[in-house]
Structure formats: structure tokens, C-alpha cells
Amino acid sequence: MASNGSDPHGPDRPVVGLTTYGERAAYGVWDHDTVLLPSTYPDIVFAAGGIPVLLPPRPQAAAAVDRIDALVLSGGPDIDPQRYGADRHPLTGAARAERDAAEIAMLQRALEREIPVLGVCRGLQMLNVALGGTLVQHLPDAVGHNGHNPTPGKFATTMVDLVPGGRVATAVGTTVAVQCHHHQALDRLADGLVVTARAGDGTVEAVELDERPFVVGVQWHPEQDATDIRLMAALLAATRT
Template identity: 70%
Template sequence: MGSNGSDPPRPVVGITAYGEHARYGVWDNESVLLPRTYPDVVIAAGGVPVLLPPVPESAAAVDRLDAVVLAGGPDVGPDRYGAAPHPRTGAPRPDRDGAELAVLHRALERGIPVLGVCRGAQILNVALGGTLVQHVPDVVGHSGHNPSPGVFGTVEVALEPGSRVGAALGPVATVRCHHHQALDRLADGLVVTGRAADGLVEAVERSGAPWVVGVQWHPEEVATDVRLMTALVRAAAQNRTTAP
């Protein structure tokens, strides 16, 4: 996956982005943005990052991609899985929810690899018919998965040895988490491949092809460890060479 003329082109990885009001320089306006850590780890893993804004047209861009990363972000709207909002659930972001669900469904239709990060794992579960825990402390009795706004928790996750995540990271991984929601009822077609010590689901995947994984943590926040993103990029490269 090099860059000279004799090597195959690097896989192109689309990353879903935020739609937020932001201030930068002399400007103060609606923006499409993404933490720099996401494209950095895609590049380090051998891929070419492309940002997908939270608009319906992003689903059409999937036809030009080799893989998709569903990025972290705000709470998924509970209406997407038939629930009433919890008092601690954030304001709905229907534009982003709709765009990411469309991006994911198109990626699954095309059979290209997908990595869901935090919110992205939740989108994966909801898209396939699952539900979410709207406030994790209600279930586990502590705030270790989201210590405070802007502060990542450190969580140890036990991973299934035969899983894709286990193959990439080993039987145990110490990860960085920042989420107050999590997977509840698991969607058909997903299997749990990682749990925290408190029993919370931290990793899921679909069996068979293509490579589809969701993790409740933020692998992009550890720049020195790109093993999981490398697994995605390698799956994308392999998928491209074997696709009809």
C-alpha cells in the first residue's frame, strides 16, 4: 500500500463528520468538522481519508470508497430505535443520524469494510434493528466510561480470541472511552466480541464477509496504536482485489 507508481493505490476510507456551529479565525458559522486524530490514524494505517459531511449525498459517495469509518459524536436519536428520550439524552441530530444510516446501508449493500467508533458502533446496532442504553450509569452504577465532559475514561476490555478485534489487538485491550450510551438489545447479525469488566458491550461484529466491526471506544485517540485501523485498511485492500 505504498505511494510509488508500482504499488497499488492506497484504499480510500470515508469518515463521517460532524455538523456543528464552530468558531475559527475570524469566522463563526455552521461547519463540517472532525477531530484531526481520525484522518491521522487512517493515514498512519495506510489509507487515504475522505470526510463525509452529514448530508444525504454522502451515501452516493460510498460508491467511490473502499471502506467507511462511522465516527464518534452526539447521541443517536432515540426515535431511530423506537424509544422515548431519557432525561440525559442529548438533543437530536436528525441530519447526522439520517446521513450516517444511509452511508452505512450503502456500505453494507456494496460489501465494503466498516468500522464504527463509539457512536458509530451504536449507529451500526440501530441500523440493523438493535436498541441502546440511553444512560450507562443507570445500568453499571458508575461513570467510568465517561468520567466528565472532554475527559476519556480508561477501560480494560476482554476480547474474543477468534474475533476480528481480538485478532488485531489480542485477548485484552486497555482502551479510551467517552460514552454515556451503549448497546442494549443486540441487532440480528451482530455478535458481541468484547466486554468491559462491568459487562458492558464494548465490541461487536458481523460474521462472514465483509469486515464490519463496531467498538465502543476511541481507537483514534491513541496515535501510537493503529492496529485496529490497519486491520480495516487491509480488509479494504483485500476486498478491492477480490471484488468482481
């Protein structure tokens, strides 16, 4: 567990749990089911002074939340719309029922323990859904363009305005260029969540859970720039307060 020491690179560095994908993958001579995560996630945790631990997408893995200092809900595929009582949109991706269940269980345990949480892209959406909110299943239907995900497999730059004084704005500033890759977004906000950033088209880009020291979600991918560790550093700093 993290200590209250001031050295982020000392022997008692915070342990950060990272949720992962369960996907079919091919590498070398192998082609089989895997648990995986882009290396940019553990890289930025290391860069910020933490120790990353990968959490498999299994509900049983929620028990590991008792042994970490912070939780990151990583990006990934669409959440099953049944989770928020909606019919499936034709462009909503295939359900990953086990991952959905695992992340909800992990988040619930993290909230019970009152440890810091950061939701990234899908993780922001999962934070909203797990607390009772809903999603826009295909964002171009709502905003009239595909600027948040113009090319599959490539990130798009989005300008975001943040509410001054919020946890995210305190970490990264009030106007930032961020890397996005999403075709879904927040619709009805869950009770307790506060919007602290929007894109120019009104899309919610960050939320924070009211009256919690550090439970935040961002619609963008901060792990895509390993030279900018400010948001991850803020997550780690919250483990020491």
C-alpha cells in the same frame, strides 16, 4: 479504488470515508455552521497507509460510498431515540436528525457494496440501531457508575476483554486498555451482530456482523492513540482481500 497490491503506502492506497459532525463552531474571526471532525481520525488513517476523505452529514453524501474502499462511522452525539422506538431519556443529547439519516444511508450502501466498515463509539451504536437494535440511553443507570465517561471532554481508560479469534481480537489482542468517552451503550443486539468484547461491568465494547469479512464496531476510540494503528490497519487490510 484499492488495488490488491501488498504495499500499504503505495500509489493505490485505500480510500477511507470518515463521517463527520455538523456543528456550530467558532475559529479565527468566524462563528458559523461547520462540517468538522477531530484531526485524530484522518491522522490515524494516514498512519495506517490509507487516504481519508471526509463525508458531510447529508443523506446525499451516501452516493460517495460508491467511490471509497472502506467506511468509518465516527464518534459524536447521541442518536435520536426515535430511531429505535424509545422515549427520550432526560440526559440524552439533542437530536442530529440529518447526521443520523446520512450515516444510516451510508452504512446501508457500504453493506450493499460489501466494503469494510468500522464503527467508533457512536459508530458502534449506529451500526446496532441501523440494523434494528436498541441502546441504553444513560449507561450509569445500568451499571451504577460513570467510569466510561467520568469527566466531560476527557477520555477514560477502560480494560476490555475480547473474544479470541474475532476480527478485533486478531488485530489488537484479547485484553486491552482502551480510551472511552460515552454515556450510552448497546442494549438489545441487532440480528446478525455478535458481541466480541465487554468491559468488566458487562458493557458491550465490540461487535462484529456475522458472515461479513469486516464489519465491526468498537465502543472505544482507537484514533486517540496514533501510535497504535492495528485496528485501522486491519480495516485497510480488509479492502485488499
